[in-house]
Amino acid sequence: MKPDLINKINLGEYVNCYLKTNQIYIENDAFNQNELKLCLTICDDEHINESWVIDLKGVSHYHNLLGIAYMPYFTIDLEDHHPLLWDYHYDSVECELSGTKDLESKQMNELIGELARCYQDNTYGLSILNLIHYSRQLRLAMETPSSQPIKK
Amino acid sequence: MIELTEGIFNKYKVHLLNKKIRTGKQKGWAFRPNAKVVLFRNPFLSSKTTAFGQAYIVADEISINASNDV
Numbered sequence: 001m002k003p004d005l006i007n008k009i010n011l012g013e014y015v016n017c018y019l020k021t022n023q024i025y026i027e028n029d030a031f032n033q034n035e036l037k038l039c040l041t042i043c044d045d046e047h048i049n050e051s052w053v054i055d056l057k058g059v060s061h062y063h064n065l066l067g068i069a070y071m072p073y074f075t076i077d078l079e080d081h082h083p084l085l086w087d088y089h090y091d092s093v094e095c096e097l098s099g100t101k102d103l104e105s106k107q108m109n110e111l112i113g114e115l116a117r118c119y120q121d122n123t124y125g126l127s128i129l130n131l132i133h134y135s136r137q138l139r140l141a142m143e144t145p146s147s148q149p150i151k152k
Numbered sequence: 153m154i155e156l157t158e159g160i161f162n163k164y165k166v167h168l169l170n171k172k173i174r175t176g177k178q179k180g181w182a183f184r185p186n187a188k189v190v191l192f193r194n195p196f197l198s199s200k201t202t203a204f205g206q207a208y209i210v211a212d213e214i215s216i217n218a219s220n221d222v
Contacts, residue, residue: 003216019192036209039219051219058212060184067207068192077191078214085210088187092174093154099166111164118157 002078005052009076017044018072022051024065034059040068060088083123186212 008014025037038054061084068074079085100108154168161167176183192207 004218005216034211036211053217053219054190055215055217056190056209056211056213058184058187059209060182060187060212061210062208064207065209071192071194073195075193077193078216079189079191082189082191084189084208085187088182088184088210091176092179094170094172094174095154095168096170097161097166098169099164103164103166107164111160111166114160114163115157118160122156 006076006078009074014042014044014048014074017042017048017074018070019068019074019076020071021069026059033057036062038068086123184212188212188214190214190216 002010020041020043021038022041023037023039025035025039027033027035034057036056036059038056040052040054041050042052043049081089100111103111176185187210189208189210
């Protein structure tokens with residue numbers, strides 16, 4: 001069941017509001033206890049002024065936490081299945097591409113482009129590994145005969 | 153992901169070799185089957201297809217509650 005806050009956001013109750021972080025508490029105890037507490041205010045210029053607390057236990061990764069310091073027209077989603085969680089939910093595979101030496105330079109670029117596009121489409125652009133970002137490294141790895149296997 | 157890219161590999165006649173699977177057990181504490189993600193989005197910073205403007209937190213337990221401290 002989705003929390004009330006997310007239901008309210010989906011119903012459009014906060015369309016003209018902005019989200020602001022009041023406090024961020026982080027408690028870290030050598031991987032035994034990674035806790036994060038976000039105190040948020042949602043308000044508009046007239047009627048709405050609400051405070052919400054997001055408690056997170058067993059935090060393993062966070063990104064752009066200060067990006068929510070002030071956020072108009074925001075949405076919040078809570079997801080159990082998301083490309084960002086693949087690394088935590090599933091086994092990972094390390095492998096090597098063979099046959100790339102026979103490709104022409106243009107074909108190699110196209111291959112990297114298609115792989116990146118496929119990856120982007122299926123992960124909604126969200127993943128710890130971004131193939132476009134690593135495309136140069138990929139290209140070098142493909143061109144070097146004694147290259148190390150490409151991870152992930 | 154490998155299944156999804158199989159068509160591309162066939163098209164360029166390249167093959168995947170040396171598959172080394174790292175199982176959840178081998179990942180140790182990094183394997184978290186109960187992990188969830190909370191995503192904060194803003195149309196000015198990001199759409200669903202761009203990662204960099206989004207804020208997100210991955211955690212095992214996430215609870216969102218109203219607070220009275222205004």
